Amino acid sequence: MANIRNPAPGASPGLSTPYRVRLAARSGALSSPTADLAPGHVQGNLVVLPRVLAEDFLLYCQRNPKPCPLLAVGEAGDPSLPAMGEDIDLRTDLPRYRVYRDGRLADEVADVRSYWRDDLVSFLIGCSFSFEQAMIEAGLPVRHVEQGCNVPMYRTNIATEAAGPFRGPMVVSMRPLKAAQAIRAIQVTSRFPAVHGAPVHLGDARQIGIRDLASPDYGDPVPIGPDEIPVFWACGVTPQAAVAEARPDLCITHAPGYMLVTDLRNSQLASF
The missing domain is CATH 3.40.1640.10 (PSTPO5379-like)
Structure with missing residues (x-):
């Protein structure tokens, strides 16, 4: 089909x-x-x-x-x-x-x-993905939706808290935004803690252990404009790292x- x-x-x-x-x-x-x-x-x-x-x-x-x-x-x-x-x-x-x-x-x-x-x-x-509709309704761009591709996701150096055999790094998803848009995105996504809530990091990806934004560990790369910063949210792919x-x-x-x-x-x- x-x-x-x-x-x-x-x-x-x-x-x-x-x-x-x-x-x-x-x-x-x-x-x-x-x-x-x-x-x-x-x-x-x-x-x-x-x-x-x-x-x-x-x-x-x-x-x-x-x-x-x-x-x-x-x-x-x-x-x-x-x-x-x-x-x-x-x-x-x-x-x-x-x-x-x-x-x-x-x-x-x-x-x-x-x-x-x-x-x-x-x-x-x-x-x-669940808070992206709220972002769109607030007039915020969601680049991977605009591009018709998968969201870029990255393993980080942020350790999760272990439980039994489960442990490992946090995985994050990224959406590029202008600085003012990033502030608004924090306000919008904070309303949805059941689907990751507010971002965990903004700006320099190297601070959370990401070397190359053009090479995500999962998903597809998306372009970042010269006046934009990467905004990172905790991601539900994290358990797959813990399973390893x-x-x-x-x-x-x-x-x-x-x-x-x-x-x-x-x-x-x-x-x-």
Whole structure:
């Protein structure tokens, strides 16, 4: 099937609703990042782990709420998340998944039914894509949406707080903004702590261990204007770095930028 993307403004609604996005991913018709799909709805990062590690990972999220804000936790073996939307199947409803064996990336697939086990527990973590609609409504540019590509993401030298075997560096996403726009972005995104909230760093990327903004660890590079500064938010890809340290026999995650689109409205997560 041909890949489907969100239609241009004024075009057919296509993938403008979360359920349609999930069905398109389930059928294999959608195989691209979800940043601009189903505007106004919460998107989530997925982490699926064996039950024996679930308590430690839950504690890891609680100790690191900026990169790992928990939205929902599933029952062992159950691929649904009823609180997050109608007829969700976590095995099929994301456009792309990553499968890790003993902490190492083993596969990247569009369907993880063949990997699913009865002891797997699912965690849905807030995603910065959810506050981007508020940024756009505030008149702020979101460069990767404008460019039609994936958001750039970088591993940093900011250590997360360990829990059991889970530890590692914080991963951040970056959006270039002018200085005045960055101030406004702090105000706008502070309203959404459940999806990473305010930025964790502005300006010189070297201070947080990023050597080259043109070479992100995940996602795609985006241009930065001469009058712009990079603005960094904590990112839900952080657990994938922690998984490399914990080395579970099996872990399933979203591929960076390929999220679960939920029925929850972004406005429902606003703290004020």
